[in-house]
Amino acid sequence: MAISPPGGPIIRQSLIETILILCKASGGRTRNRVALMDLRGTDRKPSNLVLECVVLGRTERAILCDVSPTGCRIEMFDGVVPQRGSTIVFEVRDPIYFAGEVVWVSGNEAGVRFTRPLSPEVSNALEL
Template identity: 50%
Template sequence: MQTRTTNRQGTNIVLNCRVPVQRAQALLCDISLTGCRIELFDSHVNKGSTVFFEIDEKNEFAGQIVWVRGNEAGVRFMHRLSPAAMQVLELD
């Protein structure tokens, strides 16, 4: 079993996202600098899909779906979460 290299922080943030072009909303259940667990509303994703999270009109981040269980999914970010994204999400 693979161990996490960064700690996750619980959240209740709802974000708009695209998977890859289908629009959806997701609840960020927990997040770290390198990934997150999401719960999707009225949408479905497949393992290996790319998801783009829209924080605001200037900030977004992307990741790859690494597991799916029902309407929950694990996401590994393409790049570590930026300080700007952390600030907008109030995680700093």
């Protein structure tokens, strides 16, 4: 997507950056978030799995709120929230792991883009 701010050069943006800009512009209202979810490349499946994860060098717990083969939305326990750009590693069960990069943070929720699409083994373990 290309945008041209008044008096400025054309700027190239990724889809996720565009979604973040639209969320901020909308004040983060839920109705707009649902509409923006339609812009995702893959459908997400609702979930309520609690997973152990390693973020910022610490083992934490997170609720997997929704998940797709390429990303997920999580809610962190105990107010520990990863920073945008940090790597997070999830353990489904030993020895099944998957990892991703935190692409947005809002309150105690975060969006994660997986390092690579989920393997069949991980997808099965997550019951996708």
